[in-house]
Amino acid sequence: MSTKNALRTIDAIRCAGKAADAYRTAQHAVREAQDEHGAAQAQLHHWHDHIHAMGGTDRASPAYSALLAAVQEHQEAEQKVRKAEARLQRAASTVQSHRPALNRYPTGRIRRRGTAVLLEHLADxxxxxxxxxxxxxxxxxxxxxxxxxxxxxxxxxxxxxxxxxxxxxxxxxxxxxxxxxxxxxxxxxxxxxxxxxxxxxxxxxxxxxxxxxxxxxxxxxxxxxxxxxxxxxxxxxxxxxxxxxxxxxxxxxxxxxxxxxxxxxxxxxxxxxxxxxxxxxxxxxxNIIHGLSEQEVWQDIASNGLEYHPIYDTGLERLSCVYCVLAGPEWLILATRVCFALELPHPQTFAELERRIGHSFKQDFTLNAIIAAARMLDALDGPITWRCGDAVRRHLGPAAADQYLALTR
Ligand code: SF4
Structure with missing residues (x-):
């Protein structure tokens, strides 16, 4: 199948699926409206029979007010049924225009599978x-x-x-x-x-x-x-x-x-x-690099001399927010020590915000605890240091790092 045809088919399946979903929703709405109409009709009959049994219409009686309310509800329910039926008719004609795709991909599971196969083909x-x-x-x-x-x-x-x-x-x-x-x-x-x-x-x-x-x-x-x-x-x-x-x-x-x-x-x-x-x-x-390993990513960077952020040289493996809510304590402690080394205000800014809103940065620990741990490690081991190219050195070895630095300088 050509690329253009595959793309057209993916969209045809998408539209057919939407039409089928809209038809199902419209059917459901008709059933609901009919149920409401049935209940309104029962109420109407009830108050009608009640007034008849009481021997006539006293317009000031509560029963008469209830009858009027039931008439109103019945009219509204009738209108709702008419609207729902019109919507169902429109949905049916849309389904009809997608009939070829729906015949070929009749269920949600088959449509998802068909789309996935076409997308895999395109990604190849x-x-x-x-x-x-x-x-x-x-x-x-x-x-x-x-x-x-x-x-x-x-x-x-x-x-x-x-x-x-x-x-x-x-x-x-x-x-x-x-x-x-x-x-x-x-x-x-x-x-x-x-x-x-x-x-x-x-x-x-x-x-x-x-x-x-x-x-x-x-x-x-x-x-x-x-x-x-x-x-x-x-x-x-x-x-x-x-x-x-x-x-x-x-x-x-x-x-x-x-x-x-x-x-x-x-x-x-x-x-x-x-x-x-x-x-x-x-x-x-x-997701063009979905199949690559971390090593392969660094190989691409090193062999093509691509400029990466120096934060990777510090030992942090992700270039995220300085404090990422998904990171674990070790990562956050290292990020804090990097902030100390670079004299960045982030630890103080984030910790102040944490205090102000009274909500802990992570469920199990506060940023204050992270900052205290980072201070302790700095006091024990001294501030952390790193060299340009350390990320490549760590992942691919010293020769690759030298080659990378030669390419990028
Ligand atoms: S804090 Fe949120 S936006 Fe920032 S790196 Fe983490 S997940 Fe991404």
Whole structure:
């Protein structure tokens, strides 16, 4: 199947699924409206019979008021049934227009399976995928995985002669290590790709202050509200700028690797973004480095002389917020010691916020405890030190680090 046909089929399955869901919902609404109508009719008969049995209509009696209310309810229920039936009719005609896809993919399970097979096929042919796309957005944190995802996306785009389709977007939460937005921009500029910096209102600390709570693994509002939500409007603007008179194909590239966690291992290389997809854009999330190990990521960085953030040289393995709500105590203690070494204000700023809102940064410990532990370790071992290239040295050995430094100086 050609790439274009696969993309068309994915959207046809999506639309057919939506139509089938809408039909089921409309059927349910008709049943509900009919039940309500039946109950209203029973009430109407009840008060009608009651008044008849009482021998007539005393308009001032409570029974007469109840009869009037029952008449009103009955009329409203009739109207509801008519509306629900009209909606069902519309849904039925939409289902009819998707009949070929629904015959081929009749159930939700078969539709999901069919979509997954097509997406796997597309992910196997990245150059064709890039050629078929109208817009390729790289969402970068400027961390090592985003960096390699960008490098590989650019390689596929160059091979397809489509570098002009690629754009980079970075969300600055204001709580990351110094130099992150500037590095994200430099990483994009290396390939001559347009770069957009998004700064959500209030950033990470503003969100915590407003909610009087830190996010956690279950309520990861920092990523959903501050990183994911701003993406939709950006895609809308960029798709509008394309000025297409058909549905745009958008690839949303992320530096997600399966080896990072059990939940990430379950993600597909290419997935349909049902939240952002609409009639005018088909958005696919492209986890282009999903299959890479950490070692392979560093190999890509070293052999291509890609500029990574110096925070990796300190021993921290993720370029996240200075204090990440998902990090464990060891990581947070090391981050604090790095802050001490760099004379950064973050430990004090975060600890003050923790005190002010009266909510502990992590369920099991406070940031104050982390800072105290970091101070103790600094007192015992002295401040931590690191050298440029230590991250490559740690992962690939001294020769690779020397080669990397020679490439980047
Ligand atoms: S790095 Fe951690 S704290 Fe910062 S946005 Fe991501 S998950 Fe939230």
């Amino acid at each position: 042919h990245p150059v064709d995928l890039v050629r078929a796309a109208d817009l390729i957005i790289i969402q970068t944190s400027s961390g090592k995985d985003s960096l390699v995802a960008m490098h590989r996306t650019v390689a596929a785009a160059k091979a397809a002669g489509c570098l002009h389709k690629v754009r980079v977007m970075h969300c600055d939460l204001g709580s990351e290590w110094p130099g992150v937005p500037e590095l994200a921009r430099r990483q994009a500029e290396r390939y001559g790709i347009p770069f957009l910096l998004v700064t959500p209102d209030g950033g990470f600390l503003g969100m915590v202050e407003n909610r009087q709570m830190w996010p956690d693994a279950k309520r990861r509002l920092c990523t959903s509200t501050l990183k994911r939500d701003p993406t939709g409007p950006v895609i809308t603007t960029w798709v509008r700028e394309l000025g297409l008179d058909r549905q745009a194909i958008v690839l949303n590239v992320m530096g997600v690797r399966g080896a990072e966690s059990a939940s990430r291992a379950l993600k597909a290389r290419l997935a349909l973004d049902t939240r952002t997809t609409s009639a005018n854009r088909l958005v696919l999330t492209w």
